[in-house]
Amino acid sequence: MSQYLLSIDQGTTSSRAIIFDQRGAIVTSAQQEFTQFFPADGWVEHDAEEIWESTLAVCRQALKNAQLPASSIAGIGITNQRETTIIWERDTGKPIHKAIVWQDRRTSATCLALKQQGHEQAVQSATGLLIDPYFSATKVAWILDNVEGARQRAEQGELAFGTVDSFLLWRLTNGASHKTDATNASRTLLFNIHSQGWDDELLRLFRVPKAILPEVEDSAADFGSADAQWLGAQIPVAGIAGDQQAALIGQACFKPGMIKSTYGTGCFMILNTGSEALASTNRLLTTVAYRLNGEVTYGLEGSIFIAGAAIQWLRDGIALISHARETEAMAQEVGVEHGVYMVPAFTGLGAPYWDPEARGALFGLTRDTGIKDIVTAGLQSVAYQTKDLIHAMEADGAGKPTTLRVDGGMVANNWVVQFLSDVLNVNVDRPAIIETTALGVAYLAGLQVGVYQSLDDISLLWHCERHFSPEMSDDLRNDLYKGWLKAVERVRTID
Ligand SMILES: Nc1ncnc2c1ncn2[C@@H]1O[C@H](COP(=O)(O)OP(=O)(O)O)[C@@H](O)[C@H]1O
Numbered sequence: 473m474s475q476y477l478l479s480i481d482q483g484t485t486s487s488r489a490i491i492f493d494q495r496g497a498i499v500t501s502a503q504q505e506f507t508q509f510f511p512a513d514g515w516v517e518h519d520a521e522e523i524w525e526s527t528l529a530v531c532r533q534a535l536k537n538a539q540l541p542a543s544s545i546a547g548i549g550i551t552n553q554r555e556t557t558i559i560w561e562r563d564t565g566k567p568i569h570k571a572i573v574w575q576d577r578r579t580s581a582t583c584l585a586l587k588q589q590g591h592e593q594a595v596q597s598a599t600g601l602l603i604d605p606y607f608s609a610t611k612v613a614w615i616l617d618n619v620e621g622a623r624q625r626a627e628q629g630e631l632a633f634g635t636v637d638s639f640l641l642w643r644l645t646n647g648a649s650h651k652t653d654a655t656n657a658s659r660t661l662l663f664n665i666h667s668q669g670w671d672d673e674l675l676r677l678f679r680v681p682k683a684i685l686p687e688v689e690d691s692a693a694d695f696g697s698a699d700a701q702w703l704g705a706q707i708p709v710a711g712i713a714g715d716q717q718a719a720l721i722g723q724a725c726f727k728p729g730m731i732k733s734t735y736g737t738g739c740f741m742i743l744n745t746g747s748e749a750l751a752s753t754n755r756l757l758t759t760v761a762y763r764l765n766g767e768v769t770y771g772l773e774g775s776i777f778i779a780g781a782a783i784q785w786l787r788d789g790i791a792l793i794s795h796a797r798e799t800e801a802m803a804q805e806v807g808v809e810h811g812v813y814m815v816p817a818f819t820g821l822g823a824p825y826w827d828p829e830a831r832g833a834l835f836g837l838t839r840d841t842g843i844k845d846i847v848t849a850g851l852q853s854v855a856y857q858t859k860d861l862i863h864a865m866e867a868d869g870a871g872k873p874t875t876l877r878v879d880g881g882m883v884a885n886n887w888v889v890q891f892l893s894d895v896l897n898v899n900v901d902r903p904a905i906i907e908t909t910a911l912g913v914a915y916l917a918g919l920q921v922g923v924y925q926s927l928d929d930i931s932l933l934w935h936c937e938r939h940f941s942p943e944m945s946d947d948l949r950n951d952l953y954k955g956w957l958k959a960v961e962r963v964r965t966i967d
């Protein structure tokens with residue numbers, strides 16, 4: 473019987489395919505980076521064709537590496553960078569514009585106008601989100617308004633919109649399936665998280681025609697089958713979830729109060745709040761954590777736009793390092809008290825500030841500041857931003873977590889995780905598999921095709937690889953964090 477699961481993890485900077493066995497162990501994986509386009513200040517685009525081609529290539533490579541026939545794959549799971557917006561032609565499957573990436577700020581004036589017109593409260597209570605260029609709705613409208621004839625074609629039903637999961641599903645099924653799951657839908661600003669349906673009032677407000685929207689399914693569902701021409705056999709697509717929600721599942725945070733934080737390009741912390749859609753009064757997001765058998769589990773999310781991307785910038789933008797892994801030894805050498813702060817607001821500030829016009833800055837430079845201090849400040853900024861989120865969650869009544877489960881490419885860095893534990897004053901657990909995003913959606917696909925019977929089966933598969941506990945004095949922690957708050961204040965453009 474086919475018992476392997478193939479996860480497609482389509483992230484912001486790379487496409488990955490990982491094959492898992494039924495114990496959740498990685499059999500093999502393949503990864504490909506793809507081009508980032510920065511056509512203007514604050515704009516970020518991807519080529520949707522390159523997203524598709526790199527995804528297909530890594531799936532084929534993973535199967536080849538594993539020396540497994542496609543028929544041994546019981547199901548495919550798709551997890552993806554969320555909010556990123558693609559519109560394509562229904563008859564050809566061709567995108568009509570580059571994908572507008574979640575980090576893109578081009579619609580900030582539109583968002584500001586909607587906020588000034590007083591729409592934010594109603595939008596927040598329906599969607600759990602804030603009016604910000606981060607989410608898909610204003611990106612959809614931008615494409616419809618800026619590609620000639622697009623709005624009319626959309627209204628006539630000739631065009632389809634999707635987040636990256638939908639686009640890949642469409643391609644894998646040769647256009648037979650135009651679907652998404654509730655976690656991805658909950659990031660569009662068009663989906664009512666209480667009624668679990670597209671919301672007509674929001675569609676009117678954001679000027680998005682209903683005809684372009686995908687059907688919304690549970691996160692473990694029958695999404696259609698990948699055509700045999702792509703991977704060598706027809707394989708059911710059985711799980712879909714946005715990457716941050718998938719990581720929550722991969723971290724087995726199934727009980728209310730459990731919390732994870734993922735450090736990839738950005739950093740996303742999600743607290744499981746169970747069946748309660750906890751409304752934030754501290755500018756966090758209420759989101760669908762997962763939907764199984766029609767039952768919704770909600771999450772409270774803090775979204776930070778730049779985490780590992782700060783390290784990428786140190787490498788590719790200003791060439792202070794050649795590899796991300798070099799940063800650990802540098803920080804070990806420099807220590808925590810060098811007086812430099814980096815506020816990596818390259819694409820504005822996310823939670824809890826939501827300041828799209830803020831830009832990055834370095835503070836505390838002196839004649840003896842060196843490369844290692846700046847690099848260390850980049851690593852530290854990630855922990856300080858996480859502390860901002862924990863404070864907002866506490867203010868929302870969530871209570872201080874006892875343990876935080878972490879994952880994502882950046883937590884391979886032991887120094888970062890120890891500093892995180894020190895600054896938060898919280899125990900931090902790093903699991904044996906830090907590819908929790910891919911693992912989470914493999915679990916979802918496995919639930920659908922019967923490899924797993926329940927979430928309890930999955931919880932048993934989670935293992936801690938290393939536990940980090942706080943070692944820093946309260947005085948030092950407070951002093952360091954005070955310096956961060958001062959630095960953030962200096963880049964903010966709105967209160
Ligand atoms: N050892 C390391 N120290 C610090 N940052 C790292 C390290 N290894 C990887 N990173 C950062 O982690 C990010 C990659 O994480 P990943 O989870 O693969 O991201 P994504 O899914 O967003 O593409 C990159 O931005 C990289 O700069």
Ligand SMILES: O=P(O)(O)OC[C@H](O)CO
Nearest residue numbers: 483484553554736737738
């Ligand atoms: O590509 P990642 O892993 O940084 O995740 C991006 C998020 O889904 C954006 O909301």
